[in-house]
Amino acid sequence: MSYQLVWFKRDLRSEDHAALVEATKLGPIRCIYVLEPTLWLQPDVALQHFEFIRESLQDLDGQLRLLGGEIEIHEGEVTEVLSKIWQETPFQGLYSHQETGNRFTYARDQDVGKWCQSHGIHWGEYAQFGVVRGLKNRNEWQACWQRHMEAPMCELPLVQFWKTPLSNKPVTNPSAHFVTPAAMQAPAHLRHNPPLRQRGGRSVALKTLNSFLKQRSMWYRGGISSPLSAPDACSRLSVFISYGCLSIREVVQATNEELLQMPPEASRRKSGLVAFISRLYWHCHFIQKLESEPEIEWENMHRGYDGLREHEFNVDHFNALKDGRTGWPMVDACVVMLRETGWLNFRMRAMLVSVAAYPLWLHWKPVGDWLATQFLDYEPGIHWSQMQMQSGTTGINVTRVYNPIKQAQDHDQKGFFVRKWLPHMRQIPNTWIFEPWNMTQDVQNHLGIYIGKEIPQPIVDIATATKTSKDRLHSRRNLSEVRAGKKSVINKHASRKKGAERKNSKVKSKDTSSQLTLEF
Ligand SMILES: Cc1cc2nc3c(=O)[nH]c(=O)nc-3n(C[C@H](O)[C@H](O)[C@H](O)COP(=O)(O)OP(=O)(O)OC[C@H]3O[C@@H](n4cnc5c(N)ncnc54)[C@H](O)[C@@H]3O)c2cc1C
Incomplete structure (x- = not known):
């Protein structure tokens, strides 16, 4: 059966997932995650990242199983994995999100582009942040960010998978060339997995978002500067946004909805959430710098x-x-x-x-x-x-x-x-x-x-x-x-956002607990 291949990277969710939705519109899909040996040799990775990804993939597998499918974990460099899959059962198109990653993933994506070209495969790549690929002029960026965040969330149509999983539960099929998330083996050289780190997965991410929007945002203003109060006062959503357990658009939209519903007496929470939204803007503003200049x-x-x-x-x-x-x-x-x-x-x-x-x-x-x-x-x-x-x-x-x-x-x-x-x-x-x-x-x-x-x-x-x-x-x-x-x-x-520029270099950053005046 012919199908579309959906390649999950740092977008470990099934909701508001443009690549998954666009592939699904075209017919049956197959979902993969690739464990890339060279990626895990880079100087900026640690065991904690691997374990967080594993937990998030387990959660994603659960989401896909509810839809009748599963996530396959393939090990190898991405072009090797694509070749192997292609030789066994050719696919029509490759679908993924754009990634503004490190030097390795940048070069890898160029290789994947060449592989797709040489195999006559369409590679559909979609923005998942308010970051613009090939941005010509920084003056236009802010409007692009706004458009991305205001666009409706991607609705998943009825999904058809290329194959029905062998079992309702994740089991590794010895004859298949992939494993389940639970069976992923961390490379032996990886070190550092903090005992008190946040755990991965969309379910934890949603709970964290909810507790922040409904309660913890109360302490955001005034609470985020001290390392004593910050662990509760900050949203703690960064890791879920980085690995895509939540889409940044859904975080922005959920925050705006919460702001609309808030009673007038909730002014503390309100100012906290307004400050929080401005951070989500800075999130993409900073990533745009690396996107525009990987060096x-x-x-x-x-x-x-x-x-x-x-x-x-x-x-x-x-x-x-x-x-x-x-x-x-x-x-x-x-x-x-x-x-x-x-x-x-x-x-x-x-x-x-x-x-x-x-x-x-x-x-x-x-x-x-x-x-x-x-x-x-x-x-x-x-x-x-x-x-x-x-x-x-x-x-x-x-x-x-x-x-x-x-x-x-x-x-x-x-x-x-x-x-x-x-x-x-x-x-x-x-x-x-x-x-x-x-x-x-x-x-x-x-x-x-x-x-x-x-x-x-x-x-x-x-x-x-x-x-x-x-x-x-x-x-x-x-x-x-x-x-x-x-x-x-x-x-x-530099940001063109009004108020981003500091009026003069002598302005001290006093408490700046709101940190709304981040420099560009
Ligand atoms: C040297 C240095 C390195 C950093 N590295 C990272 C990193 O690798 N990943 C990362 O997500 N953040 C990084 N930050 C920014 C910031 O410290 C973290 O986003 C924040 O502490 C995460 O906690 P939170 O989600 O509770 O933040 P909140 O205060 O609740 O902020 C909400 C969201 O806004 C974004 N955000 C917040 N502050 C910034 C900022 N200054 N610049 C850009 N986006 C921001 C994040 O996505 C964050 O989740 C770095 C800051 C510094 C000074």
Whole structure:
């Protein structure tokens, strides 16, 4: 029987799935997910991503079984898998969502395009975010985003599968060349699966969306900056959007519906949801940068900053950061929380990168590869744009440096956060909670806790090291050729959203808990 092949990637749902719908309109379909060995060798992947995908595929399999089909998991490089399937039972067309991924997936998609061409196969690719492929002019982008989010959700017609699964339950058929999600084997080299990470699948995603829209959005404004309140106050939807368990359009539309239904007295929740929607806009705005310029994953967005940090990489600084032993309690506690949960709020992510980029003077690429493995919600477009923005290499953003001592004073005044994640800080009295290295020898003797032993000595003097780094960055920025290069970055990447531009570089980001004034 002839059929259309639907290739699931980072779109692990059956609702509002343009590729699935368009393929279904043409006749019987077959659904596959490809476990690509080379993808799992990239520096930005971790076991947590694999396990999250497995959980999401199990859920997707359940959704497809209700419709009479299943998801087949094939192992191999995508063009090899397509060739094998094609040789066994040729298909008419290939259907998938567009992906703005890393360097590997970009090249892989080019190979798939060539494979389809050489086999005379139509490849239907559909946008799943408000990201525009082949965008000619950034001025038009905002209207495109709006159109995408306002379009009706894709309705699935009656589905016919190319074959009925052998059983109602997922079982791996030994004669078939595919396995079920439960039988997926993680590559042995993969490491890092935080015990407290979020679990995958659409059912969990919908529960998370619902609890945010109905309750937790109450704390969004004012609650998202502190790492103590953020785990509940933030939506926690990023990973479900990144792996497509939810479509971003359905999140935007559900939020707008909730806003319409809200009684006037729910003003707190209302302002929370309005702030949240603006984040969903930023989601696509940042991904558009990588879509328009894939090189920002490995090259400075503004090439005038080339050579600034690359040749001075201090491995000891990097290891101290990764081990959570920089000596700055707020930084070390964030590293531990991230390691245990796979998640951090925006402000603390920005602080980690800022500490890496300024006082530790580390180039963003290795730091970004490490953080990509730590963030369960790793989304290349947001990640690499943010890495560069917080490191000062975009050339268009105000230098924003987060002092970890001040961040602790502002967002963890009583030290609950650092004591939660750093056991050795539990005995430190409030007086020294922000700067424990100032404890006198007598105090250390009294507590039986020593700086340089249980508590690391800060690896550099933060004030001096930060000043030196800022001076170096600014002297580069002031070069006439660097100033001249700024315009083309603005033309290509800057947001045209009103209010996005900061009025002047001296405007401090006070609490900015709403973070509505994100820089472009
Ligand atoms: C260095 C760095 C790396 C980051 N890497 C990622 C990443 O790989 N994946 C990712 O989804 N987010 C990333 N972010 C953005 C942000 O920190 C996370 O989206 C957010 O913390 C996720 O939690 P949430 O879903 O509860 O966010 P909420 O505050 O509830 O936000 C709602 C949604 O808006 C989007 N969003 C929020 N903040 C931003 C932002 N600043 N830029 C773009 N989109 C945003 C996300 O899709 C998020 O799910 C990064 C930020 C920094 C500073």
